[in-house]
Amino acid sequence: MIVVLSGGVGAAKFLQGLVKAVDxxxxxxxxxxxxxxxxxxxxxxxDLDTITYTLSGQVNTEMGWGRKDETWNAMESLxxxxxxxxxxxxxxxxxxxxxxxxRMHSGATLDVITKEISKAFSIGCTILPMTNDTVSxxxxxxxxxxxxxxxxxxxxxxxxxxxxxxxxxxSESASVLKEAMDALLNADQIIIAPxxxxxxxxxxxxxxxIKECLFEKRDKVVAISPIVKGKALKGPADKIMAELGLExxxxxxxxxYFEFAxxxxxxxxxxxxxxxxxRSSMEPVVLDTIMTTPDVAAxxxxxxxxxxxxxxxxxx
Amino acid sequence: MIVVLSGGVGAAKFLQGLVKAVDxxxxxxxxxxxxxxxxxxxxxxxDLDTITYTLSGQVNTEMGWGRKDETWNAMESLxxxxxxxxxxxxxxxxxxxxxxxxRMHSGATLDVITKEISKAFSIGCTILPMTNDTVSxxxxxxxxxxxxxxxxxxxxxxxxxxxxxxxxxxSESASVLKEAMDALLNADQIIIAPxxxxxxxxxxxxxxxIKECLFEKRDKVVAISPIVKGKALKGPADKIMAELGLExxxxxxxxxYFEFAxxxxxxxxxxxxxxxxxRSSMEPVVLDTIMTTPDVAAxxxxxxxxxxxxxxxxxx
Numbered sequence: 038m039i040v041v042l043s044g045g046v047g048a049a050k051f052l053q054g055l056v057k058a059v060d061x062x063x064x065x066x067x068x069x070x071x072x073x074x075x076x077x078x079x080x081x082x083x084d085l086d087t088i089t090y091t092l093s094g095q096v097n098t099e100m101g102w103g104r105k106d107e108t109w110n111a112m113e114s115l116x117x118x119x120x121x122x123x124x125x126x127x128x129x130x131x132x133x134x135x136x137x138x139x140r141m142h143s144g145a146t147l148d149v150i151t152k153e154i155s156k157a158f159s160i161g162c163t164i165l166p167m168t169n170d171t172v173s174x175x176x177x178x179x180x181x182x183x184x185x186x187x188x189x190x191x192x193x194x195x196x197x198x199x200x201x202x203x204x205x206x207x208s209e210s211a212s213v214l215k216e217a218m219d220a221l222l223n224a225d226q227i228i229i230a231p232x233x234x235x236x237x238x239x240x241x242x243x244x245x246x247i248k249e250c251l252f253e254k255r256d257k258v259v260a261i262s263p264i265v266k267g268k269a270l271k272g273p274a275d276k277i278m279a280e281l282g283l284e285x286x287x288x289x290x291x292x293x294y295f296e297f298a299x300x301x302x303x304x305x306x307x308x309x310x311x312x313x314x315x316r317s318s319m320e321p322v323v324l325d326t327i328m329t330t331p332d333v334a335a336x337x338x339x340x341x342x343x344x345x346x347x348x349x350x351x352x353x
Numbered sequence: 354m355i356v357v358l359s360g361g362v363g364a365a366k367f368l369q370g371l372v373k374a375v376d377x378x379x380x381x382x383x384x385x386x387x388x389x390x391x392x393x394x395x396x397x398x399x400d401l402d403t404i405t406y407t408l409s410g411q412v413n414t415e416m417g418w419g420r421k422d423e424t425w426n427a428m429e430s431l432x433x434x435x436x437x438x439x440x441x442x443x444x445x446x447x448x449x450x451x452x453x454x455x456r457m458h459s460g461a462t463l464d465v466i467t468k469e470i471s472k473a474f475s476i477g478c479t480i481l482p483m484t485n486d487t488v489s490x491x492x493x494x495x496x497x498x499x500x501x502x503x504x505x506x507x508x509x510x511x512x513x514x515x516x517x518x519x520x521x522x523x524s525e526s527a528s529v530l531k532e533a534m535d536a537l538l539n540a541d542q543i544i545i546a547p548x549x550x551x552x553x554x555x556x557x558x559x560x561x562x563i564k565e566c567l568f569e570k571r572d573k574v575v576a577i578s579p580i581v582k583g584k585a586l587k588g589p590a591d592k593i594m595a596e597l598g599l600e601x602x603x604x605x606x607x608x609x610y611f612e613f614a615x616x617x618x619x620x621x622x623x624x625x626x627x628x629x630x631x632r633s634s635m636e637p638v639v640l641d642t643i644m645t646t647p648d649v650a651a652x653x654x655x656x657x658x659x660x661x662x663x664x665x666x667x668x669x
Binding site (some may be wrong): 054075076077078079080104107110111113114117118119120121126128129130132133134136137138139141142153154157174239346 | 391396429434447449457489643
């Protein structure tokens with residue numbers, strides 16, 4: 038079994054390659070839910086949905102999130118009403134949130150609902166929310182005392198204000214999903230996806246028991262750097278790392294992960310950092326990490342799973 | 354001021370005529386909210402929306418509810434997810450529910466939200482929910498002990514089961530909207546729209562103070578029969594009246610309203626009942642009540658407002 042600690046777009050692209058490289062039934066994505074929130078009364082889980090849409094071939098590949106062949110009539114009408122439209126919800130995408138909200142109101146838990154959605158989208162691997170409890174990533178920005186909702190900071194303010202602190206509200210009392218913890222304990226390999234270390238991976242790591250499990254299994258833990266040549270491939274990871282006093286480079290990533298991950302996958306263009314990564318007690322793995330197509334992602338996944346001699350799908 | 358006690362489709366058609374017949378600023382619709390409910394976490398107010406869409410020319414005239422030029426991508430996707438799609442929510446219509454729900458979560462009251470929506474739809478008359486409190490019309494059907502949600506009975510079961518009882522849950526403790534009560538107290542004329550007497554008008558009448566006000570002002574109260582030649586023009590009013598032991602005819606309507614309404618407007622085709630209506634202590638007003646076009650509705654409204662010598666718009 039291969040467990041992937043996942044954020045949104047970067048993780049989704051990697052998972053899309055991974056399920057082409059190995060038996061998809063062996064793949065378990067444990068997904069950040071710290072960005073989840075309620076808008077217009079609807080429960081929205083951005084990372085879960087991005088992964089579902091990507092793996093089912095339903096994602097809008099230009100944006101990396103949302104659904105392809107989408108229409109925007111609800112948003113257009115909402116705009117005329119003077120409603121909040123900065124968080125764009127397409128008509129087809131809305132259905133996912135309507136379904137999830139209705140099921141939650143009926144008492145279903147998020148993991149069960151996520152499986153129902155996965156099934157409807159014919160997903161072959163397992164997608165798990167990190168927890169059924171509420172964990173809310175909140176961001177404090179410069180010159181403000183109150184914490185912003187993640188989406189307010191990330192989407193409404195386009196991640197522009199300087200970040201002074203990030204907290205994962207509720208994570209002390211939240212329980213890791215049991216199925217996720219069991220998967221981690223039994224995993225042949227644990228991969229930390231190329232997602233934002235602070236906004237996407239840390240909410241997962243903040244849950245009691247996860248880091249301990251990774252420490253125990255450090256030899257099987259591989260992190261993929263989301264930073265290439267000092268820049269995030271997508272999103273503001275580099276900016277936020279710098280704002281929080283972390284080096285925005287593969288070395289900064291190594292500093293966050295070395296205690297519980299043996300390997301750090303870095304892009305060819307960062308090969309010069311190999312020796313320094315070794316000095317941070319991680320083993321560098323230099324590969325093409327820029328997943329321009331699912332085939333490139335599959336190639337990356339093959340190399341990474343080879344580290345643990347995992348059975349791969351034979352391609353002719 | 355003219356106050357119209359309103360349900361959905363029939364009331365909307367009459368209001369569309371009324372605002373052509375008299376100064377729209379003098380028209381106040383006090384609208385049934387007993388059919389309101391939450392679906393997929395969204396607050397839905399069918400009668401308020403039907404009136405808004407109709408008065409703004411945005412209604413789907415074929416269905417009588419929902420929006421014209423509507424798309425159904427959210428419902429189509431929801432169906433694939435196995436979600437509840439028997440209550441059809443078009444993509445543009447969804448925006449109204451998203452807006453209302455978001456505003457309610459922000460602490461706004463239904464009357465304020467209704468005004469915001471009215472303004473966005475450029476409605477010139479005043480649309481008021483009967484109350485800001487929750488009143489839920491519940492229907493008990495034959496051979497069942499529990500009460501069904503109104504929409505479950507009305508839409509999901511297509512009003513097919515035989516009704517044994519209707520209750521207006523919460524109406525004892527709900528307060529009439531103050532603005533609605535003030536309008537009633539100051540009204541030059543109070544019109545009971547041609548809406549279902551049991552499902553649409555009675556929830557309004559069940560609120561403390563409304564019937565008392567109508568008793569007081571009986572000479573100014575005009576009811577329009579929703580029953581023509583023993584049949585409801587739309588919906589199951591005739592069926593339900595019969596099931597509850599009331600005569601499904603203009604006489605049955607007279608029996609429900611005579612105590613607090615002086616006039617009963619009946620269709621030309623029911624003129625034979627005039628004498629009997631007089632014997633039920635109501636004054637029959639025989640008119641063309643079948644509102645096939647807004648102009649027919651305007652003609653009907655002119656005749657009705659003439660009863661109280663209300664200033665009419667001069668048409669050349």
